[in-house]
Amino acid sequence: MTHIVIIGTGLAGYNLARELRKRPEEIELTLITRDDGAFYSKPMLSNGLAKQKQATDLPMGDADKMRADLKASILTHTAVTAIDRETQALQLDNGEQVKYDKLVIATGANPIRFPIDGDGSDDVLVVNNLDDYARFRTKLEEKTKVKSSAKSSVAIIGPGLIGCEFANDLAQAGHAVTVIGPDEAPMSTLLPTEVGRVLEKALSDLGVNWCLKLTTSAINKIATGYELVLSDGQTVQADLVLSAIGLRSDISLAEAAGLECQRGIVVDRTLQSSDENIYALGDCAEVEGLVLPFVMPLMNGARALAATLCGESTKVSYPAMPVLVKTPAMATVVSPPARDAQGEWELTKLDNGIKALFKDGERLLGFALLGDAVSEKQALTKELPSVLS
Numbered sequence: 001m002t003h004i005v006i007i008g009t010g011l012a013g014y015n016l017a018r019e020l021r022k023r024p025e026e027i028e029l030t031l032i033t034r035d036d037g038a039f040y041s042k043p044m045l046s047n048g049l050a051k052q053k054q055a056t057d058l059p060m061g062d063a064d065k066m067r068a069d070l071k072a073s074i075l076t077h078t079a080v081t082a083i084d085r086e087t088q089a090l091q092l093d094n095g096e097q098v099k100y101d102k103l104v105i106a107t108g109a110n111p112i113r114f115p116i117d118g119d120g121s122d123d124v125l126v127v128n129n130l131d132d133y134a135r136f137r138t139k140l141e142e143k144t145k146v147k148s149s150a151k152s153s154v155a156i157i158g159p160g161l162i163g164c165e166f167a168n169d170l171a172q173a174g175h176a177v178t179v180i181g182p183d184e185a186p187m188s189t190l191l192p193t194e195v196g197r198v199l200e201k202a203l204s205d206l207g208v209n210w211c212l213k214l215t216t217s218a219i220n221k222i223a224t225g226y227e228l229v230l231s232d233g234q235t236v237q238a239d240l241v242l243s244a245i246g247l248r249s250d251i252s253l254a255e256a257a258g259l260e261c262q263r264g265i266v267v268d269r270t271l272q273s274s275d276e277n278i279y280a281l282g283d284c285a286e287v288e289g290l291v292l293p294f295v296m297p298l299m300n301g302a303r304a305l306a307a308t309l310c311g312e313s314t315k316v317s318y319p320a321m322p323v324l325v326k327t328p329a330m331a332t333v334v335s336p337p338a339r340d341a342q343g344e345w346e347l348t349k350l351d352n353g354i355k356a357l358f359k360d361g362e363r364l365l366g367f368a369l370l371g372d373a374v375s376e377k378q379a380l381t382k383e384l385p386s387v388l389s
């Protein structure tokens with residue numbers, strides 16, 4: 001029986017396992033994860049507060065349930081430390097080895113960290129998994145308890161998609177929020193500036209304070225929490241500091257094993273790496289030059305890869321995949337144009353929101369819909385070209 005080993009039990013690893021088990025082929029399946037193997041929806045991490053979700057409320061199944069559902073061996077709290085491609089074996093941090101016939105790397109992405117001066121910089125929090133979320137929630141509650149009268153304050157470094165989602169969630173839950181970043185307006189890699197400003201205003205109305213066109217030079221500890229020194233010299237005080245400056249594909253194992261890597265683990269349309277027995281899926285994979293760290297691409301990838309691993313070589317295709325940004329203060333959907341797309345943004349202001357269409361002549365290549373414009377999402381998505389056809 002073919003033994004398929006998946007490194008990672010995030011949405012990529014578990015969705016692939018599910019797709020494999022939908023098929024009739026008999027395979028031996030092993031998943032290895034350095035976390036506890038709970039199955040949860042990572043997008044819930046940035047809107048869990050307003051929904052009053054504790055970290056323990058988020059899992060839809062623990063490792064035992066997943067073992068039973070998937071008829072798989074799941075090694076939890078176990079890190080893969082090396083891939084030996086010659087012997088097709090994985091080295092584990094507990095000293096053991098696991099052999100594979102086919103290996104799938106689904107190690108996700110790690111938060112980008114950058115050095116900041118000051119004795120508080122090591123305390124900066126990130127939220128990229130359930131453990132991070134639990135730590136963040138605990139600290140938030142501890143700080144709020146100490147203050148007794150008011151809710152705690154949070155400085156968020158990074159006004160991108162995830163930073164805006166956390167800002168909305170925290171502000172909605174009653175916390176004082178300041179968002180800091182060098183950008184002209186929020187979500188600058190996905191939204192034209194004028195559109196970003198509409199989101200900025202909606203979040204300001206919710207109480208979010210913005211320090212845009214500024215970077216953080218230092219984070220110092222003070223009696224009540226932290227003082228951030230910004231590039232123009234002004235200071236911001238907060239009980240906690242959360243970094244949301246982006247994620248980088250975790251290519252460490254693949255790189256050390258000599259697999260071709262660029263921004264992610266380089267794979268072809270069948271998600272096969274430069275080693276014919278090794279595949280990559282999810283946030284760690286770079287498919288035809290595209291690193292798409294969202295749920296829809298990995299779901300499409302999981303279906304195609306399950307077929308390929310069972311002997312039906314199948315290329316992944318990506319339709320247009322708009323992303324719903326979880327900012328209830330201003331409903332937002334984006335489908336950014338391809339990086340090399342030629343065209344221009346056309347903006348239409350609405351009483352509540354804005355519609356931005358990226359067009360090459362009459363051809364729609366991308367959009368950003370805010371507020372009332374979100375109702376046009378379905379119709380406009382039909383007009384968009386596929387991301388990978």
Ligand SMILES: Cc1cc2nc3c(=O)[nH]c(=O)nc-3n(C[C@H](O)[C@H](O)[C@H](O)COP(=O)(O)OP(=O)(O)OC[C@H]3O[C@@H](n4cnc5c(N)ncnc54)[C@H](O)[C@@H]3O)c2cc1C
Nearest residue numbers: 008009010011012034042043079080108282283293294295
């Ligand atoms: C706060 C937040 C909100 C988001 N919201 C949205 C959203 O609204 N919509 C959307 O489409 N996308 C969203 N995303 C992105 C989406 O959640 C990710 O694209 C997706 O969850 C990635 O899944 P993954 O399985 O590739 O990686 P991960 O979930 O990171 O899983 C990686 C797995 O690999 C394991 N691992 C790593 N290295 C090793 C090792 N050496 N040995 C053993 N195990 C290892 C880890 O333990 C983990 O189990 C959000 C992301 C974040 C952080």
